[in-house]
Structures are given as structure tokens and as C-alpha cells.
Amino acid sequence: MPSKRPPDEGRLIQLVYYAYVAFSLVARWLPERVAYGLAHTVGTMQARRTRGKNTQVERNLARITGLQVGSEELHEVVAEAFRSYSRYWLETFRAVREKAPFFLERVQPKDPHHIGDEIAKGRGAVVLIGHLGNWDAAGA
Numbered sequence: 001m002p003s004k005r006p007p008d009e010g011r012l013i014q015l016v017y018y019a020y021v022a023f024s025l026v027a028r029w030l031p032e033r034v035a036y037g038l039a040h041t042v043g044t045m046q047a048r049r050t051r052g053k054n055t056q057v058e059r060n061l062a063r064i065t066g067l068q069v070g071s072e073e074l075h076e077v078v079a080e081a082f083r084s085y086s087r088y089w090l091e092t093f094r095a096v097r098e099k100a101p102f103f104l105e106r107v108q109p110k111d112p113h114h115i116g117d118e119i120a121k122g123r124g125a126v127v128l129i130g131h132l133g134n135w136d137a138a139g140a
Contacts, residue, residue: 023089024094026093027090027093027094028093028098036087036090039083039086039087040083040086040087043079043083043084043085043086044082044083046082046086047075047082047083048079051075051078052070054069054070055078057081057082058074058075061074062074065077115127
């Protein structure tokens with residue numbers, strides 16, 4: 001017998017859920033090289049779409065890089081940020097279907113034996129990644 005939907009769950013939430021499931025299936029089904037190429041293209045297209053619109057991303061990156069808003073140099077930094085974000089979503093969609101070996105061959109921790117040592121002692125470990133990659137994948 002199917003469970004009843006929570007009273008506060010609307011159609012938009014359902015649509016988001018099913019979109020996530022669909023993107024996850026497609027991301028997992030595509031060959032890795034194709035999936036990452038597509039993510040790169042989507043990120044580049046999004047950067048082009050927002051070019052010249054003085055977005056929050058552009059203002060934030062101008063502030064931390066010291067580059068002039070509207071400059072070609074800053075646009076390249078913004079484009080790379082969009083490509084990175086697109087890769088993040090691809091990896092998020094793929095993460096729900098992947099097993100440990102997928103992540104272990106892509107995440108290269110420094111001195112990983114420390115993590116194993118703590119786990120062997122029956123304790124957890126805190127891993128600092130400095131927001132330099134997909135922390136969801138590192139956590140998985």
C-alpha cells in the first residue's frame with residue numbers, strides 16, 4: 001500500500017524529486033567522458049548566458065581576485081566557476097549510484113592512513129578539504 005504524501009509536500013517538491021532521479025539516471029548512464037564533457041559545456045553555456053549581467057558570482061570573484069568587473073580576465077574566472085559548479089552537480093547526480101571504488105580512485109587524500117587508523121580504533125575522523133573540490137564525493 002503506497003504511503004500518503006506529507007500534507008506540506010507540493011507538486012513542485014515532487015517535480016524536483018523526479019528531476020533529480022532522472023538526472024541521476026542519465027548522469028550514471030552516460031559514459032564518464034561524455035558526462036564530464038556535457039557538464040563542461042553546460043557550465044560554459046551558463047557563463048555565456050550571464051555575461052555582462054553583473055551577477056553576484058562576478059561581483060564575488062572580482063572582489064577576491066581584484067580583477068575588474070566586466071574584464072575578459074574576470075569572465076574567464078567566472079566561466080571556470082560555472083564549469084566547476086556544473087561538475088559538482090554531475091558528481092552529485094552520479095554519487096547516489098556509485099560505489100566506494102569510484103570515489104577512491106578520484107579522491108587523493110594526503111596521508112590517508114590517518115583516516116584508516118582512526119576508523120580502526122572505532123572512532124570517526126574529521127577530514128578538511130578546504131572547499132577545493134566536491135566535498136560530497138570526498139565524504140562518500
